[in-house]
Amino acid sequence: MTEKAADVPKKIRHRMNRRQFVQTIVSLGIAGTVVSFLSLLMSLLPSAGAGEEEGQVDNVFKYGPDKGTWYSDKSGTDVKLEDFDQVGKGAGVLWRGRYPAIVIRVDESKLQGATATNGLIALAASCTHLCCIATWHLDRPNEDVLFCRCHDGAFDPYNIVKDVMLNGAEYTGAKVIAGPPPRAAPIIPIEITDGKVAGVASDLGLYDFCG
Amino acid sequence: MERSQELPATSDSTISVGESVMSSRTKRLYDWFDKRINISPLIAEAQRSINFALPSTHTRQNRSKIFWFGYPFYYAGSILAFLAILQGITGLLLAFHYVPSAVGDPGTPTQAYTSVQNIMRSVPLGALIRGIHQWGANLLVAALVIHAFWAFFRSPYRVGREISWVLGALSLGLALAYSFSGYLLPWDQLGYWAATISVQIMRSIPVLGDLIAQILLGGTTLSPVTLVRMYFYHVSLLPVVAIVLVGAHIGLVMLQGVSEPEEVWKPEKTGQASGQKQAGPLFGPFLPQQITPVLILSLITLGIVILLGAYAVQMPGDPANRFLTPQFIAPEWYFLWAYGLLKWVGWVYEVVRFVPPATVFGIDLLSAKVIGILVAAGMFLVLVLMPVIDRGDEVRVLRRPLKTAIGVWAIGLLSTLTLYALNEILSSYLSIPIDTMNPLLGSIVIVVPLAVAVPFYVILRRHAAKASAKASAKGA
Numbered sequence A: 001m002t003e004k005a006a007d008v009p010k011k012i013r014h015r016m017n018r019r020q021f022v023q024t025i026v027s028l029g030i031a032g033t034v035v036s037f038l039s040l041l042m043s044l045l046p047s048a049g050a051g052e053e054e055g056q057v058d059n060v061f062k063y064g065p066d067k068g069t070w071y072s073d074k075s076g077t078d079v080k081l082e083d084f085d086q087v088g089k090g091a092g093v094l095w096r097g098r099y100p101a102i103v104i105r106v107d108e109s110k111l112q113g114a115t116a117t118n119g120l121i122a123l124a125a126s127c128t129h130l131c132c133i134a135t136w137h138l139d140r141p142n143e144d145v146l147f148c149r150c151h152d153g154a155f156d157p158y159n160i161v162k163d164v165m166l167n168g169a170e171y172t173g174a175k176v177i178a179g180p181p182p183r184a185a186p187i188i189p190i191e192i193t194d195g196k197v198a199g200v201a202s203d204l205g206l207y208d209f210c211g
Numbered sequence B: 001m002e003r004s005q006e007l008p009a010t011s012d013s014t015i016s017v018g019e020s021v022m023s024s025r026t027k028r029l030y031d032w033f034d035k036r037i038n039i040s041p042l043i044a045e046a047q048r049s050i051n052f053a054l055p056s057t058h059t060r061q062n063r064s065k066i067f068w069f070g071y072p073f074y075y076a077g078s079i080l081a082f083l084a085i086l087q088g089i090t091g092l093l094l095a096f097h098y099v100p101s102a103v104g105d106p107g108t109p110t111q112a113y114t115s116v117q118n119i120m121r122s123v124p125l126g127a128l129i130r131g132i133h134q135w136g137a138n139l140l141v142a143a144l145v146i147h148a149f150w151a152f153f154r155s156p157y158r159v160g161r162e163i164s165w166v167l168g169a170l171s172l173g174l175a176l177a178y179s180f181s182g183y184l185l186p187w188d189q190l191g192y193w194a195a196t197i198s199v200q201i202m203r204s205i206p207v208l209g210d211l212i213a214q215i216l217l218g219g220t221t222l223s224p225v226t227l228v229r230m231y232f233y234h235v236s237l238l239p240v241v242a243i244v245l246v247g248a249h250i251g252l253v254m255l256q257g258v259s260e261p262e263e264v265w266k267p268e269k270t271g272q273a274s275g276q277k278q279a280g281p282l283f284g285p286f287l288p289q290q291i292t293p294v295l296i297l298s299l300i301t302l303g304i305v306i307l308l309g310a311y312a313v314q315m316p317g318d319p320a321n322r323f324l325t326p327q328f329i330a331p332e333w334y335f336l337w338a339y340g341l342l343k344w345v346g347w348v349y350e351v352v353r354f355v356p357p358a359t360v361f362g363i364d365l366l367s368a369k370v371i372g373i374l375v376a377a378g379m380f381l382v383l384v385l386m387p388v389i390d391r392g393d394e395v396r397v398l399r400r401p402l403k404t405a406i407g408v409w410a411i412g413l414l415s416t417l418t419l420y421a422l423n424e425i426l427s428s429y430l431s432i433p434i435d436t437m438n439p440l441l442g443s444i445v446i447v448v449p450l451a452v453a454v455p456f457y458v459i460l461r462r463h464a465a466k467a468s469a470k471a472s473a474k475g476a
Helices: A018-044 A204-210 B002-006 B024-037 B040-050 B059-074 B076-095 B111-121 B126-154 B162-184 B189-203 B209-217 B224-256 B267-273 B286-311 B333-351 B368-384 B401-421 B423-429 B434-475
Strands: A090-095 A099-105 A120-124 A146-148 A153-164 A170-178 A185-188 A190-193 A196-199
Touching: A018 B209, A120 A153, A120 A170, A120 A190, A120 A196, A185 A204, B059 B076, B059 B126, B076 B126, B076 B224, B076 B286, B111 B126, B126 B162, B126 B286, B126 B333, B126 B401, B162 B189, B162 B224, B162 B333, B162 B368, B189 B209, B189 B224, B189 B333, B189 B368, B209 B224, B333 B368, B333 B401, B333 B434, B401 B423, B401 B434, B423 B434
Parallel strands: none
Antiparallel strands: A090 A099, A099 A120, A120 A185, A146 A153, A153 A170, A170 A185, A190 A196
């Protein structure tokens, strides 16, 4: 097996001998195989189509699961305009089965930057900070703010301002007045049909920042 | 390493593969195996290594001085190892009964949730096993914190233990990954929301956040997919990593010996001490002398864990509901400082009326969460890279004013941030309004660590100056 330099004809000036050639080929082959196997890590990415909505989705808000509130026993039922009989009354609701929101009856004369629909406004309740669900009058009964329990963030529903979502989309929402949330809580336009309160699904990407 | 030379060679020559202790039947069985797979050399090597006195011990020089004060710290590492084994055993038993499925409507019990309930209620001794696993994890982190700070102050990486140090620092990350994945498994409200917050924090890692979340968790929010992945990490991937990392970490202790007190490292003292004193009775060969205190402490730890597990086990809370954040939400105690940091940065912004710009370079660079990530990642990086950052050969705690003061400051900061994380709970418990509580705790975070660290620095500096003056006087 030993190679003698004398055996190799001098005019063939190989830069590598046969052993080195095989070593190189084998190493490259192993490296290539390992690298190509890395592409299998693609399978760890979420599969396309997972989590997409199917069929017709109801735009009407449904009362949320908060306990110990005036709407606790209505949980899961349609949100009705007549339930919001006084200024300041608000409820945690679910929109399209996946977006938590807050519907509030506001004092329209104090509302800045937006107009209410029949006295109501709706705001996405997933905190723009870390996606905890903000509440209305539950943790801070005396303050008219959307309050986030996780890191004490607060949004002012009377002060609707322009903001930019992380994906660059411009929108309007309730201004951050306390805590760490980086941007306003997006407003959900409302329409009222047959006394039921529904959200207008225009740009769902705005509410998907937690999904 | 020079110090290993000064030790008397321990019983290398006297090892013969146990002919005297084996009965003839055992001997025949042994021979049967030995003929086929030639195990004699392996056995001899194993015997040699367990009879091998670890290269050096701290008690040889300062037995009386360090005995009561030092031991709990020196042995935090072995308690850690014991608890890790205990976690392995109890985890294995729990894995027989746990079902990693989170399919179901929000707020209703999923299979994961009911299987944990089942472990608690109907599996024989299930509650005890889960209790031990739960408390074992907590004590493990506690021992890890002690072990890490002890090592930090004593700067072992300055005397040839850099590899050990880096492996240990990485194991710290490993333990946190274990606890993060384990906390989510019951799929209850507390675990769900603690994980949600962590995931959203992970997502705000500049540029790569969403990709990391998608690869690690199968999406940018928690879903049944996430639970399966967490379960896989917890029971399959992390154990392999742990065996490699921690195995190497402990293996290095076997090779390099138990880290010695600083005096031994002063060359003038090493010369004087060598060969004069014999290893004390606690520090002869690894088996049985060195392992004895480890076993005693392990049994005490086992007793504590069993007691806690039997009487203080936590039932899972309400089933996870992604539409309802529980009123009081807090991560486990060892993540509280990070939670407090997020809240505290928010409070500081409020006080100085700073509104972070929505995006800088397309990311929330100045938002509290990104600041939090950068601080935490920076701290971890500094910890891993200590051998590179902190060079020199002085390892004595009292002779290194700046480093010791920084360590004290870090302890102060972590504790006060932990306190800040509990602001809501403290305010309702002490009935101090939150608007008074926040400024109070917020300023404590700034003041207390400095108030402790600065005097420390001043006093130690004076001490170090005096000591070096004395040394140079002696030298002259």
